[in-house]
Amino acid sequence: MQSFSALSKALYQQALRGSARVPWARVLWRATPPACARGLQAAPLPARHVAAAAAAAANSTTQQQARSASYMPFMEDITYLTQEQAQSLDAELMGPLGFSVDQLMELAGLSVACAAATEYPTSTHPRVLVVAGPGNNGGDGLVAARHLHHFGYSVSICYPKPTDKPLYTGLITQCRSLGIPFLSAEELQAGGPLSSRFDAALDAMFGFSFKGAPRPPFDGIIEMMKPGAQPPPVVAVDIPSGWDVEHGDTSGAGLRPDMLVSLTAPKLCARQFAGQHHYLGGRFVPPQIRDKYQLRLPAYPGVSQCVRIGGSGRSPAAGPANVADLRVSYGGAGQSLDEADMSEAGPLAEFDAWFKLAASSGLAEPNAMCLATASPSGAPSARYVLLKGYDERGFVWFTNFDSTKGKQLEENPFASLAFWWEPLQRQVRIEGIVEKLPDEESDAYFYSRPRGHQIGSLVSMQSTPLRRGRAELEERAARLEAQYADESIPVPRPPHWGGFLLRPLCIEFWQGRPSRLHDRLRYVRPSVDAQEWRLERLSP
Numbered sequence: 231m232q233s234f235s236a237l238s239k240a241l242y243q244q245a246l247r248g249s250a251r252v253p254w255a256r257v258l259w260r261a262t263p264p265a266c267a268r269g270l271q272a273a274p275l276p277a278r279h280v281a282a283a284a285a286a287a288a289n290s291t292t293q294q295q296a297r298s299a300s301y302m303p304f305m306e307d308i309t310y311l312t313q314e315q316a317q318s319l320d321a322e323l324m325g326p327l328g329f330s331v332d333q334l335m336e337l338a339g340l341s342v343a344c345a346a347a348t349e350y351p352t353s354t355h356p357r358v359l360v361v362a363g364p365g366n367n368g369g370d371g372l373v374a375a376r377h378l379h380h381f382g383y384s385v386s387i388c389y390p391k392p393t394d395k396p397l398y399t400g401l402i403t404q405c406r407s408l409g410i411p412f413l414s415a416e417e418l419q420a421g422g423p424l425s426s427r428f429d430a431a432l433d434a435m436f437g438f439s440f441k442g443a444p445r446p447p448f449d450g451i452i453e454m455m456k457p458g459a460q461p462p463p464v465v466a467v468d469i470p471s472g473w474d475v476e477h478g479d480t481s482g483a484g485l486r487p488d489m490l491v492s493l494t495a496p497k498l499c500a501r502q503f504a505g506q507h508h509y510l511g512g513r514f515v516p517p518q519i520r521d522k523y524q525l526r527l528p529a530y531p532g533v534s535q536c537v538r539i540g541g542s543g544r545s546p547a548a549g550p551a552n553v554a555d556l557r558v559s560y561g562g563a564g565q566s567l568d569e570a571d572m573s574e575a576g577p578l579a580e581f582d583a584w585f586k587l588a589a590s591s592g593l594a595e596p597n598a599m600c601l602a603t604a605s606p607s608g609a610p611s612a613r614y615v616l617l618k619g620y621d622e623r624g625f626v627w628f629t630n631f632d633s634t635k636g637k638q639l640e641e642n643p644f645a646s647l648a649f650w651w652e653p654l655q656r657q658v659r660i661e662g663i664v665e666k667l668p669d670e671e672s673d674a675y676f677y678s679r680p681r682g683h684q685i686g687s688l689v690s691m692q693s694t695p696l697r698r699g700r701a702e703l704e705e706r707a708a709r710l711e712a713q714y715a716d717e718s719i720p721v722p723r724p725p726h727w728g729g730f731l732l733r734p735l736c737i738e739f740w741q742g743r744p745s746r747l748h749d750r751l752r753y754v755r756p757s758v759d760a761q762e763w764r765l766e767r768l769s770p
């Protein structure tokens with residue numbers, strides 16, 4: 231059997247032989263500034279990628295989440311309603327079945343308050359914000375606010391577009407009479423991060439009849455409640471605001487609530503809910519409705535107004551109950567990867583489309599990639615680095631050449647990169663040969679960095695032991711910061727710091743599919759300068 235290092239040496243020599251022949255990639259790199267210098271720009275995405283993103287989001291429910299409480303049914307066993315079904319069911323309740331809108335609202339709001347109080351008790355989450363929209367969902371929120379007040383919470387309401395109907399004016403009067411303050415949208419938005427003022431927030435802005443994109447001031451309030459703004463836990467009433475009732479957060483602009491309280495029955499979008507707590511409320515469904523709509527819903531325990539039906543059930547800090555049970559179901563309609571769909575311009579163009587989609591999927595660092603290198607004897611070593619550019623030549627990152635990875639690449643220039651873009655259920659794997667970037671390109675990137683980062687490159691002798699502990703690092707940082715305190719003195723790029731370029735020999739595109747029957751399409755070429763790529767499908 232050929233040893234790894236003998237094999238890699240043979241491959242390397244073969245690849246280099248090829249690379250000496252056709253230096254086209256270098257020419258292209260010079261013709262256009264490297265992406266790392268240009269910055270990665272967002273561009274319109276091909277429709278099929280948008281469909282893939284929506285489909286991925288639609289199927290991100292974890293079976294692990296569904297099992298986390300013993301009485302909880304499997305998500306698959308529960309009925310999810312379309313928008314039309316939800317509307318006709320409501321009409322039937324308020325028609326032949328004799329309910330009034332006030333009654334349904336009262337019961338819905340009560341179950342929301344009960345569910346929220348179950349997960350976010352007054353002892354830990356005393357200050358609650360309720361944001362109410364102009365429709366019935368907002369009414370549910372006002373009722374919930376009143377109940378939460380009676381449960382002992384300090385409640386504030388933001389109701390920017392009040393509805394001038396007796397039902398709603400009555401709810402406002404009830405809340406005001408309890409001393410619940412009403413904040414205007416301006417006051418809410420001017421008051422700094424929500425987490426500094428509230429311990430939980432109720433999203434009762436838009437319900438199952440809502441269509442289109444949220445308008446001001448709701449769009450701004452939604453921004454304050456999105457994960458990027460680090461809000462307190464968000465509890466969505468029936469539909470997370472900004473979501474399509476059937477397809478979920480298709481625009482990517484919707485909320486990512488920690489808790490969802492579905493009312494009467496979950497709507498189709500609830501399949502995508504990936505937060506901690508999913509409850510069902512609205513304990514009023516009569517048998518006629520249950521039978522007509524063939525509703526499969528769990529029984530409410532005892533006298534409870536709500537029942538848990540999903541969610542991970544744990545705080546992120548608590549960690550998983552059982553690691554082996556952490557299991558995500560991948561894939562869904564529209565999420566396939568077909569040979570015919572791959573870019574005619576080749577794998578780098580395909581990567582470009584995938585990367586842009588990943589960059590728009592809400593990931594904080596879509597450019598984080600696992601870089602695997604190996605010692606000359608083949609001992610592997612992996613770590614994350616940040617992709618800082620890519621173009622026809624390959625993939626660029628910056629590091630310390632004297633680090634472990636730097637030394638390994640010096641001696642064994644084969645490396646492998648892997649990206650995992652969880653919201654898209656997509657992985658990209660790249661293998662190839664690594665070389666140092668030309669000095670002028672490393673300089674260009676070095677001087678595009680904040681001055682503090684430039685000094686940081688001088689400070690850290692990456693991967694070497696700090697024999698005197700962190701103090702040694704901090705003393706060195708202080709010394710160099712003093713040395714370069716005068717900003718007119720440029721910080722020299724240290725010779726041991728710069729960019730690496732991986733020139734790919736193979737690039738694999740992986741799309742998660744149901745039952746672990748994933749799609750894998752791999753492009754391979756015999757040398758790093760060969761222009762032709764062979765596309766093959768691999769078993770998952």
Ligand SMILES: Cc1cc2nc3c(=O)[nH]c(=O)nc-3n(C[C@H](O)[C@H](O)[C@H](O)COP(=O)(O)O)c2cc1C
Nearest residue numbers: 598613614615616627628629630633634635636693
């Ligand atoms: C998300 C993430 C991004 C990182 N990006 C870089 C990077 O771009 N360059 C780098 O040298 N180290 C980066 N690091 C640190 C490396 O993972 C690693 O600790 C360091 O490079 C030393 O690795 P080595 O000893 O294997 O050479 C990053 C770490 C994380 C978690």
